Amino acid sequence: MLPCSGERSLQDHVGNSTSTMAVVARPETATSLVSGLQLRQYPIEAIEKYAVSRTPSVNVSPQNDRADRYQAVILGAGVSGLCMGRALLAAGITSFVIIEKSKGIGGTWWDNAYPGAECDVPAHLYSYSFYQNPDWSQTYAPQSEIQKYLARFAEKFDLLPRIRFNTVLTEARFDSQRGLWRLQLAKGEYLSCNFFICSAGPLSEPRYPDIPGIDTFKGHLFHSARWDHHYPFEGKRVAVIGTAASAVQLIPCIAPLVANLYVCQRSPAWIIPRINHGYVSWIKTLFRFKLFARVHRFLLYLIHELNRLAFNPGSVMAKLASKLAEMHLRRLVPDKRLREALRPDYPFGCKRVLLSNNYYPALMRSNVELVTSLVARIDSSGIMTSDGQRRKVDAIVCATGFDIRHTLSSMPVAGLNGYTLGEAWGEEPEAYRGVTVAGFPNFFILLGPNTGQGHTSAILFIEVQVNYALQCIQELIKREKRFLTVNPDAMNRYNEELQKKLVASVWSAGCRSWYKTESGKIIGIYPGFSFQYIRELRRPNFQDYFIR
């Protein structure tokens, strides 16, 4: 069994606190110029018209004009934001700032410091292609190593002085007359920029379960992404709600410590073995040779790309993969009743496939109970399940995932006419190639709608998106224009094609997952291979854009 990691090292990975910026006394007053306009029917003329003639969508007060001005603002200092920062610098664009609400670097890898947190793609693939790390300690690196790697990256590429930690962005509005984004920060400060890159992460806002009575619980309750490192688990009665990726990593770590552990499962996941090994020093030496490192990474890439075939319903790979998961379950869980409770009733791949060798054994401990009835209520001292049973607990750990819609629809991001992303998207975010959104000029999302994947490293997608956004920025600068925005027709065509592929895919099968909205529309996943996405984004097709 692998050691449970998850320690956060605070010393050199904590950023400086907020630097001083011009403080603007009066907040921007948004003037929503259009109501009821549906973006999906957005007429092309609207973009033309509003681009040239309408009143700016923000009150451009003299105070706002004194806002600190940058060429670009990047939201978030995670893998995506750092990658974008490095790309801007490499392209000679030095006027930018990275806004980060946490006090440290890494985004996901800063927040998710729960015990046992590790990547589930080999670290040599889950790292930047242009900044390889020969020193990963094991195949699936622990959170602390990934966080340190990202901190080193920020230092090496001179990004640290450009990050404003402890800084929350609360509002962003595009001023079409000036071709500027006006950004408001929580502390009442303003920034303005020509290009706004939103790398706020699809999995950065913890989602708590919507269980009646949760607020009345008097014990200790926290989310896996906000781990309380001071909580003494020893001898406690603990309920973990959720059995997805974070839960299967943390449960084996806390199970030996607690008196009782109740693992509350809504639906089981498909779990396959995790082939993890430590790297001895001579292997690490080999990784210092660029050619060896590249070949190794390429092989990992190919293997993971092949894994994509397991998501094709009825394919040989899908059958092999579900057989493997079934064997894993049979081998590790001899108890037939427990096994039945752990066997998914939906096709392999419908929701994220997990890798774990120690989750099933943890469930077989005498102090651990798998609770399969839904948690119907929480009261001051425990949980009540739908079968009427009550279990007293001292702590509840919510391993209930993230609100993937939250980041952009919860804070106003207003494009042309003050029309917000929340209004444009409703419950169903969509973008052109996952990066640009019609009516939102000079705005780029990294890991935006339909760019998730279940078979390989997100960093492959991030790098190509960064490169795409950079090419758009450079094109606009070269043409000396004010803004660039995607043609709504091109965006609609792209999404229709995408959804056609997704409707027939395994992700549409009967399972609940974070890839889908309540209505069943798949907004989280890209249906193809990563090489297809990489090819699609290699060069922007400027025919699909209005450049003004």
Ligand SMILES: Cc1cc2nc3c(=O)[nH]c(=O)nc-3n(C[C@H](O)[C@H](O)[C@H](O)COP(=O)(O)OP(=O)(O)OC[C@H]3O[C@@H](n4cnc5c(N)ncnc54)[C@H](O)[C@@H]3O)c2cc1C
């Ligand atoms: C536990 C966990 C494990 C994962 N493991 C893998 C893996 O093994 N392989 C893989 O491919 N992917 C994995 N992922 C997906 C992972 O999210 C991506 O790989 C990647 O880290 C996302 O990076 P990002 O920079 O886009 O977003 P994030 O890392 O989420 O960073 C976004 C940043 O934006 C900041 N932010 C958000 N809103 C605001 C605001 N309003 N103001 C200021 N700052 C803001 C956040 O604080 C955060 O730091 C995992 C995700 C989780 C949660």
